[in-house]
Structure formats: structure tokens, C-alpha cells
Amino acid sequence: EAQLVQSGAEVKKPGATVKISCKVSGYLFTDFFIHWVRQAPGKGLEWMGLLDPEDGETIYAASFQGRVSIAADTSTSTAYMELGSLRFEDTAIYYCARISRRRLRLGSFDFWGQGTLLAVSA
């Protein structure tokens, strides 16, 4: 079965950069698109961007453009999400999630990482 395991919780200061990893197993990494979604405390879900691990193509939500970078390391089957110029309002749980159908960019998310809590605090 597919598994997505994310890196641990982070505490960062405003203006800093965070990099969160998402290591996949149980399937061929390059076969399925990976998306990143975040959830602020007590709030809803917000889509951040997507990654095609096969060729590294990325698409980002406009609200994060210029601050976010998503990349793949196919040698370790790991996706990374880097968010810079952190603000207090970036405090959230960050999830990676897999699209359920092979080689489809969009669809439903069938497997999720466990989430990584990012706290932005002075």
C-alpha cells in the first residue's frame, strides 16, 4: 500500500524559510502527481501546488507564487515543499497528498502524509 511520510514539526521566525519533505513508498514515485495542501489551526483546507515527479513540472496557487517551491528527488522518492518569507499566518499543518489515478494531474487524493506542523513565532 502507498505510504507518504512527512518530516517533523518546525518552528520558524518570521521571514525565514522552511523545507518540508514527503517520502513515498509502496508505489512508483514517478507514476502519481503529488499535491501540497495546508490547514491553519481550526480552519479549512487550502491548496498550495502540485508536482509531477516524472519531469519535475510544478504549478502553484497564485496566493503562494514567488514564495513556494516544490521539487522532487526521484533517487529517494521524496517530494519537497519550501516556503519562504514566512509570516505568522503561515502557521498551519502542511500535507502532501497523492492523486489517485496514475499520471492524472487532477482528481481525488487517495493517500495523504501525516501532516507537518509549522509554527511561525517570534
Next chain:
Amino acid sequence: DIQMTQSPPSLSASVGDRVTISCQASQDIRKYLNWYQQKPGQAPKVLIYGASTLESGVPSRFSGSGSGTDFTLTISSLQPEDIGTYYCQQYDDLPLTFGPGTTVDIK
């Protein structure tokens, strides 16, 4: 961006009740609509994809309907393990967008 709205924001029902949650898109999204259940401290779990297809392993008391702009998630007989927050999500176009959620608890 496609805006998603849900109603009600929360509901409380008895075990065995039929529960209905509505989701509306700001424009036609055909049938590109998913439903997720999220329990506290957990990642969301997909229940329904393509507006009406039940994800493998999901109990048959969950069902989805609708197309275009109006969608419904129905729980035919509410069980204690169904408490949580339910989100709709469109995938007709980027950016992907989610509804604000409907919190379900037991009366």
C-alpha cells in the same frame, strides 16, 4: 478561482438519522467534485469522487449526487464513527478549491 460553499456549517443529529450536506460551486464544474471526511488530528480521507462514486472501502451509507453547480453528500444512517468535518473539493480547474467544511456531531 472557483468558490465552493457548503451548508450547513455544522449539524447535530441522532444515531440512525439521515444526514444531508450541500455543496455549491460558483460555476459549472460538471462532475469534478470530491467529498472528504476529516477527524481531529487526522488527514482528510476521501469518501466520494467524481460527485457520486464511492471510494473503495467506504461504507455504503455514504452517497453523493449532483452535477454542474449543486452537489449533495448523504449519510443514510448516521453512526457514531461518522463524527468529523466534511469537505467538498472541486477539481474541474486549478487552483483546486475546497468548501469551508461541515462539522457533524451526535446529538
